Amino acid sequence: MTDFPTDNAGIARSGQNRDAMEGTLTDERLGHLVRLLGDHPTVVMSGTKIADELGVSRSEVWRLIEHLRELGVQIEGHPATGYQLGAIPDLLLPEALEPQIKGTLFAHNVHHYFRIGSTNVAAMQAGAAGAPEGTVFVAEEQTAGKGRGGHSWHSVESAGIYCSVLLRPRVAPADALILALAAGVATADAIASVTGLAPDLRWPNDLLFGLKKFCGILTELNAEATRVRYVVIGVGINVNHQEFPEEISKVATSLRLESGRVWSRVEVAAALLKSLDRVYAELLRGGAEARRGMIARFQEMSSLAKDRRVFVEEDGGYAGTSAGLDERGFLQVSTNHGKSVRTVLSGGVRSIEDVEGIRQLHH
Structure with missing residues (x-):
């Protein structure tokens, strides 16, 4: 699941994606x-x-x-x-995943699809229908996956991980950004634990190796004015992709391309769910202190969060130097040679090197 052009996944309010037709749940x-x-x-x-x-x-x-x-x-x-x-299949079936995630919030409610429009759409629909917290939706292939801004996902059958989880945190909508940051941290931890690779985080929750993206996270919520009803966190990871379409080949990568070896998608998915369970529990137990710690951790794991020349796709687009995250988790960007600081609310953020690389790609 790769959201390109190299788009940051963000937080979106609930809404029906008419192009993302739900698939048939695996028999x-x-x-x-x-x-x-x-x-x-x-x-x-x-x-x-x-x-x-x-x-x-x-x-x-x-x-x-x-x-x-x-x-x-x-x-x-x-x-x-x-x-x-003829060969042991690396399929994300409940029978393969659930034994590895015993004791977690996600252990008993994994829904598998061989092909689906979007796992996030399925999860949002389930949330509206009253499905319990911890429900998981995984697919071998997505045909209409969406990222922030409506960009499509590049999905290769049984090569990546296309996974959405349903949560029902007791938080205000204003505090929902921390869940997106936490998902990024949890995913990076899971990748590191399985592969030994150290991903870079791009605000709010893309994962990269160098300037190439291999994972996108889309966090969607349904909320009232003062409380969140439910949140869906969708994670797409390029695992065993060997190549990409020409138009994105210079800005996309996979765990296989970075490491030179094939990885078990079941192992990676199980590590992801266990890491999400751990980080989510820490946030629920730890209150304000845990939120501050998560923001600090995200900032430490991101080379783009501080003292980096960046371009922000917001308010017509502007360049500046990243100045860290504020107490709510929003990225601060220093502009006009340090004379002012702007808060990035939802725009995509790229390094200047990334922007220049994309311009060269299209010329």
Whole structure:
């Protein structure tokens, strides 16, 4: 899920995305079938045995097998001889994720889609319908993912992580920015714990390596004047992408391109959910002190937050020098050679080097 041009994900009020049609929730039997074959990787399992395990007919087993094949899962064999996985699939199925996130807020309510318009749209709809806090939506592919400003996401099937979580924090809308910052910190921590790589944070919550973006986060909320009803945090991570379309190849990257190796998306997604759980719990328990600590931590992890020449896409666009975050988490930018300081409320922020690189790209 990559939001390009290199756009900062921000905080958006709820609204229906008519282009993002919700997909079909993955049949639980598909996950059970993949787990069953995965638990016996060296054994050819008969259709009768699988049918007994799933509680379906043999003809239904054949239909489920064909469905998985259409979705790219390598399954060898046929009804007369039985079935066997050709390779263990790296799918973000609840059966794969939930054992790794036991004890977290997200452990028991993971919804999986092979293909969906937008996990954020699905999560916002679930929030409006009363779904519980901690509900997770993951997809192998997004067809209409959106970032801030309406930019589309570059989504490659089963190469990235496209994940949205539903939260119901007891906070005022004015304090919601801290959740976006916390999501950025949590995601960076998760990436570092799995890969050993050290991402850079761009306000409010993009993740980069150098000038190239590999992760975007979109935080949306539904709120009254004085309280937030629910918040959806959508995280898109380029994990095993090997290449990108020409128009974004110079500003996009992935964990695979940065490290030279393939990563388990299940491991990365599990680390992400555990990190989000930990950071969210810290904010809820710690009050004002925890919020100040989170702002300080974000600033420490971001090379763009302080003493960096930046361009802000707000109020017609302006350049200046980043001057750190204020007590609410908004970025401060010093302009006119230090004579004034402006607060960035929602505009995209890029380093001057990034802006110059994009100009060269388009010329």
